[in-house]
Amino acid sequence: MSKKVVRVMKIQFKAGQAKPGPALAGAGIQMPKFCTAFNDQTKDRMGETVPVVLTVYEDKSFDFILKTAPASEMIKKACNLKKAASDSKQTVATLSADKLKEIAEYKMPDLNAIDIEGAMKIIAGTARNMGVKVEGLDA
Known part of the structure; x- marks a missing residue:
């Protein structure tokens, strides 16, 4: 029972x-x-x-x-940031495409994504909201 x-x-x-x-x-x-x-x-x-x-x-x-660590924490760690931008229009760091893929692969089990490209888009969106520019992606 x-x-x-x-x-x-x-x-x-x-x-x-x-x-x-x-x-x-x-x-x-x-x-x-x-x-x-x-x-x-x-x-x-x-x-x-x-x-x-x-x-x-x-x-x-x-x-x-x-669960896996929050994406925002992983992005801050990858970019060596203490704090994200208070406004998403402000750029405080840049995240490489390689680091983005690495974070997306780690977070994949907890994300609502079909493939790694979808997971990368979700993580890139989180990064943009934090004021982190993502290399290699069109804004």
């Missing part, structure tokens, strides 16, 4: 650094158990923000799915 789902949450933690706190307080799970499991699974991704889809069941057990 399948368990009854009580709640599905989308949250983010730094890899290997999840701690019991407000983000998990409303979930109704054993926070230390989740934190240990999350930290063990993400220790190889240190420094990265990891989105998580947390499914909580009626018996207070849980499952979680790790």
Whole structure:
């Protein structure tokens, strides 16, 4: 018999650094158990923000799915930026086509794209909104 789902949450933690706190307080799970499991699974991704889809069941057990790092974080890292532009018309950096493809390939499992070209267009759109010019693409 399948368990009854009580709640599905989308949250983010730094890899290997999840701690019991407000983000998990409303979930109704054993926070230390989740934190240990999350930290063990993400220790190889240190420094990265990891989105998580947390499914909580009626018996207070849980499952979680790790997603890829946010595209904006990856673009900032690739361009060596601390912060994106406050206005998308302002250009703060340039992203090479190679880096764009690398990010798109990494993000592909979490994107709603059929092929790598579609994924690259999605990532390029995120970059443009951040004020990052993408080399090799027509604006």
